[in-house]
Amino acid sequence: MAVFNLNINGKQQQVDVDPSTPVLWVLRDHLNLTGTKFGCGIAMCGACTIHLDGNATRSCVLPVSSIGDKQITTIEGLSEEGDHPVQQAWLEHDVPQCGYCQAGQIMSAAALLKQNPSPSDEEIENAMNGNICRCGTYVRIKQAIKSASTTN
Amino acid sequence: MTLLKTSIGRRSFLKTSALAGGGFMLSFSWLGACQTKPEDALAMPKEWFELNGYLKVGDNGVVTIMSPNPEIGQNVKTSMPMIVAEELDVDWKNVIVEQAPLNTDIFVRQLAGGSQSIRQGWKGLRMAGATARHMLREAAATTWNVPASEITTEAGMLHHKASGKSAGFGEMASAAAKLDVPKEVELKDNKDFKIIGTSRKNVDGPKIVTGKPLYGLDYRKEGMLIAMIAHAPAFGMKLKSVDDTEARSMPGIKDVFTIKSYEDDYPRQWCDVSSFPELVVVVGNSTWEVMNARKALKLEWEQFSDHSQTVSNFQGGSNDVKVPAGLENSAKHMQMMAQYATKSGKVVRKDGDPAKAFKNAAKVIERTYTAPFLAHNTMEPMNFFAHVTDDKAELVGPIQTPEFMEKSVSARIGLPLEKIDIQMSRMGGGFGRRLYGHFLVEVAVISQKMKAPVKLIYTREDDMSFGTYRPTYHAVYRAALDKDNNLVGFHVRAGGIPESPLFANRFPAGAVDNYLAEDWSIESNISVGAFRAPRSNFIAGAEQAFLDEVAEAAGKDPIDFRLDLLKRAQDNPVGENNDYEANRYAGVLELVKQKSNWGEDSSGTYRGVAAYFCHNTYVAHVLDLAMEDGKPRVQKVHCAVDCGIVVNPIAATNLCEGGSVDGIGHAMFSGLTFTDGVPDQQNFDKYRLVRHKEAPRAVDVHFVENGIDPTGLGEPPFPPVIGALANALYKATGKRQYNQPFMTEGIKLG
Numbered sequence: 083m084a085v086f087n088l089n090i091n092g093k094q095q096q097v098d099v100d101p102s103t104p105v106l107w108v109l110r111d112h113l114n115l116t117g118t119k120f121g122c123g124i125a126m127c128g129a130c131t132i133h134l135d136g137n138a139t140r141s142c143v144l145p146v147s148s149i150g151d152k153q154i155t156t157i158e159g160l161s162e163e164g165d166h167p168v169q170q171a172w173l174e175h176d177v178p179q180c181g182y183c184q185a186g187q188i189m190s191a192a193a194l195l196k197q198n199p200s201p202s203d204e205e206i207e208n209a210m211n212g213n214i215c216r217c218g219t220y221v222r223i224k225q226a227i228k229s230a231s232t233t234n
Numbered sequence: 235m236t237l238l239k240t241s242i243g244r245r246s247f248l249k250t251s252a253l254a255g256g257g258f259m260l261s262f263s264w265l266g267a268c269q270t271k272p273e274d275a276l277a278m279p280k281e282w283f284e285l286n287g288y289l290k291v292g293d294n295g296v297v298t299i300m301s302p303n304p305e306i307g308q309n310v311k312t313s314m315p316m317i318v319a320e321e322l323d324v325d326w327k328n329v330i331v332e333q334a335p336l337n338t339d340i341f342v343r344q345l346a347g348g349s350q351s352i353r354q355g356w357k358g359l360r361m362a363g364a365t366a367r368h369m370l371r372e373a374a375a376t377t378w379n380v381p382a383s384e385i386t387t388e389a390g391m392l393h394h395k396a397s398g399k400s401a402g403f404g405e406m407a408s409a410a411a412k413l414d415v416p417k418e419v420e421l422k423d424n425k426d427f428k429i430i431g432t433s434r435k436n437v438d439g440p441k442i443v444t445g446k447p448l449y450g451l452d453y454r455k456e457g458m459l460i461a462m463i464a465h466a467p468a469f470g471m472k473l474k475s476v477d478d479t480e481a482r483s484m485p486g487i488k489d490v491f492t493i494k495s496y497e498d499d500y501p502r503q504w505c506d507v508s509s510f511p512e513l514v515v516v517v518g519n520s521t522w523e524v525m526n527a528r529k530a531l532k533l534e535w536e537q538f539s540d541h542s543q544t545v546s547n548f549q550g551g552s553n554d555v556k557v558p559a560g561l562e563n564s565a566k567h568m569q570m571m572a573q574y575a576t577k578s579g580k581v582v583r584k585d586g587d588p589a590k591a592f593k594n595a596a597k598v599i600e601r602t603y604t605a606p607f608l609a610h611n612t613m614e615p616m617n618f619f620a621h622v623t624d625d626k627a628e629l630v631g632p633i634q635t636p637e638f639m640e641k642s643v644s645a646r647i648g649l650p651l652e653k654i655d656i657q658m659s660r661m662g663g664g665f666g667r668r669l670y671g672h673f674l675v676e677v678a679v680i681s682q683k684m685k686a687p688v689k690l691i692y693t694r695e696d697d698m699s700f701g702t703y704r705p706t707y708h709a710v711y712r713a714a715l716d717k718d719n720n721l722v723g724f725h726v727r728a729g730g731i732p733e734s735p736l737f738a739n740r741f742p743a744g745a746v747d748n749y750l751a752e753d754w755s756i757e758s759n760i761s762v763g764a765f766r767a768p769r770s771n772f773i774a775g776a777e778q779a780f781l782d783e784v785a786e787a788a789g790k791d792p793i794d795f796r797l798d799l800l801k802r803a804q805d806n807p808v809g810e811n812n813d814y815e816a817n818r819y820a821g822v823l824e825l826v827k828q829k830s831n832w833g834e835d836s837s838g839t840y841r842g843v844a845a846y847f848c849h850n851t852y853v854a855h856v857l858d859l860a861m862e863d864g865k866p867r868v869q870k871v872h873c874a875v876d877c878g879i880v881v882n883p884i885a886a887t888n889l890c891e892g893g894s895v896d897g898i899g900h901a902m903f904s905g906l907t908f909t910d911g912v913p914d915q916q917n918f919d920k921y922r923l924v925r926h927k928e929a930p931r932a933v934d935v936h937f938v939e940n941g942i943d944p945t946g947l948g949e950p951p952f953p954p955v956i957g958a959l960a961n962a963l964y965k966a967t968g969k970r971q972y973n974q975p976f977m978t979e980g981i982k983l984g
């Protein structure tokens with residue numbers, strides 16, 4: 083066990099965990115931030131996507147010991163009022179079905195739009211390809227990203 | 235207007251006010267209400283009045299409506315309360331939706347399966363709203379001393395025109411709650427619907443997009459422990475020995491032990507499917523610690539011998555199901571299926587003289603179709619929470635069959651049903667996997683043993699290797715054409731491991747004079763279950779691809795060919811038990827033909843068509859596909875649907891889009907294979923689901939408008955799109971696809 087000081091959603095948080103613990107489980111088990119989802123544990127589904135210094139990162143394979151002073155943003159901290167343009171676009175298009183993959187989809191989309199405010203279809207697909215949706219909401223996700231891209 | 239006797243569902247309208255203070259109302263807190271964003275928050279009333287088990291009205295007019303059924307992404311948590319709100323005549327803005335707990339005294343059929351929630355809930359939900367509205371009108375009538383029949387309602391208000399009196403529902407709620415439930419209620423005419431048929435957004439949307447806890451996996455309780463299980467690595471194996479010395483000594487580990495979820499002599503319910511009743515359990519403080527300790531277990535397994543299980547069936551009887559010994563292989567499965575298909579099966583339906591028709595045919599077409607096992611792969615892996623004490627059990631999590639699993643838990647832990655409380659969380663997908671709730675029994679046993687609250691978590695590998703899979707299927711189709719290219723004989727011989735996908739009475743049965751349907755099956759120890767549109771999910775694609783080939787051989791347009799057959803089935807049906815309405819079937823084909831501009835040159839894209847009827851809903855697809863860098867990419871799916879009244883168009887459209895994407899994805903990429911009983915794919919590195927880059931670029935959904943009572947949409951859009959895809963692939967490549975998945979290794983067409 084070791085103590086880590088983490089910057090999560092703009093707040094300093096301290097956890098005492100095994101250094102190999104993935105950030106996903108630090109968030110879910112130790113900090114009660116359950117918005118970041120577990121889907122595969124091997125960086126193949128995108129459900130656990132967070133931002134690490136603004137970049138979309140799979141938290142399920144990210145040991146807490148590797149974070150240092152990098153800033154973590156989770157779905158809970160994407161916006162204060164739940165009104166990030168991507169979140170608003172998701173509501174406008176009524177994207178979710180079961181909804182389980184959507185936090186990861188939103189985090190990937192938000193990171194994409196930050197780097198590329200008006201992505202092409204192909205750029206959207208490339209950036210989002212690591213996020214699986216078993217319910218098949220891909221068409222709506224793309225529409226929502228396009229809406230958000232014009233308002234960004 | 236329709237008059238409905240409330241006595242049919244009397245049980246559902248027991249007044250529950252007495253219970254409200256003491257019991258079930260209190261258990262909602264975690265699952266919460268729909269309003270999330272501060273600006274949406276409604277002012278809470280000082281007092282609530284329950285008018286029936288489905289709804290309560292606050293003194294300020296805010297209404298809480300229970301959503302009775304499990305939510306798996308089919309959007310019932312929004313659409314079922316919409317139906318109640320419609321008949322109550324309240325403004326949707328003033329409605330709070332709560333997930334109801336399992337309560338069989340109040341609600342009927344709290345199950346998510348078979349696309350039946352809306353269809354079977356329709357009357358009861360309307361009645362719940364209408365009954366409450368009736369009581370509010372009566373209360374106003376008494377208060378104002380006017381006849382109830384003169385009182386009208388609108389958007390949560392009561393009006394008496396002649397006297398000019400008006401009041402909000404909230405003002406009359408207290409008086410209404412004291413009234414008897416009426417014996418008969420009026421239902422609205424369809425033309426007066428203000429909520430049904432309008433798009434209302436997912437009530438959980440704000441929570442989903444902000445990452446609020448909603449799912450079983452998010453549940454936690456003070457002092458909760460985490461548990462994981464280790465099961466046999468292969469179907470056909472059981473536990474031989476356990477060495478847990480190292481695992482026990484690892485940090486954060488509380489206990490390691492073995493359990494039996496189902497005892498050998500326990501008569502299982504249909505939903506108690508589990509190939510691995512004997513499990514090694516690791517319990518500890520946190521997920522990562524438990525995962526690591528589980529890896530340190532040294533377990534030995536051995537093959538089991540032939541045995542049988544008693545399983546009750548839907549009709550209330552029971553069967554002895556044989557579980558054969560052995561470690562099964564997919565290559566062997568394929569060989570066995572091919573071999574079985576050469577022999578006659580069990581004749582399920584026969585019309586006319588098929589043998590003669592084939593003998594005298596000018597042309598006979600015969601084709602064989604196969605599909606592999608599929609794992610459900612809900613994005614939220616299996617999990618459940620339980621806190622079992624000496625006198626009660628509290629369970630929370632994702633389950634499609636709470637009413638059934640409550641019985642299994644009760645039998646296993648020895649507590650009566652009334653001591654067991656199951657709360658349904660929003661589910662990260664169901665698709666049939668969560669009909670089978672062995673994990674509820676497992677976690678209840680674990681919690682009972684630990685005397686602590688426990689959450690059981692499956693990893694993706696657990697989830698994929700401990701499945702209730704879609705069976706592997708095989709179908710041989712034959713068609714006989716006469717010299718004028720009329721379809722005079724049709725023969726299907728379908729089977730699978732361990733069940734046949736045949737629906738003998740579906741189209742084209744009823745449209746062909748000489749018809750034969752046979753089936754067969756092969757025993758297996760691999761556990762299977764319902765998967766989004768069971769059996770249809772294979773047989774529809776096979777049949778629709780075959781009909782395309784027959785139409786081509788007959789020199790006919792594939793839509794006209796089907797429409798001619800449907801006309802025959804409509805005007806002069808063959809046989810009696812035809813399981814479809816030919817005119818509605820033709821209706822979706824005609825609609826998709828029109829909406830897709832069928833027949834027009836679709837420059838650079840290749841088109842396929844298919845239609846199917848299952849789960850009470852008719853769906854037709856036209857699919858446009860283009861080859862991009864040598865790979866097929868669906869450009870657009872045109873989807874025409876007849877599900878009767880569309881309760882919530884935005885959500886219905888979403889489900890049809892999703893079902894189409896999911897069907898295309900599975901047919902194109904997915905499959906689970908076995909080597910010596912071990913699933914070859916156990917995570918998304920090997921198991922392929924469709925991804926963004928492979929999804930259709932667009933899906934256009936069109937609904938038939940007919941005012942017929944609504945039917946479901948969770949399953950029906952899935953099966954036919956597979957046929958449309960196969961037919962479009964043929965146009966694009968000149969090669970027919972017979973074996974799913976169509977893309978091998980995700981890159982090359984098979």
Ligand code: FES
Pocket residue numbers: 119120121122123124125126127128129130131140141142143
């Ligand atoms: S859980 Fe991290 S990518 Fe799937």
Ligand code: FES
Pocket residue numbers: 178179180181182183184214215216217218219307613662663
């Ligand atoms: S909405 Fe269910 S997995 Fe994406």
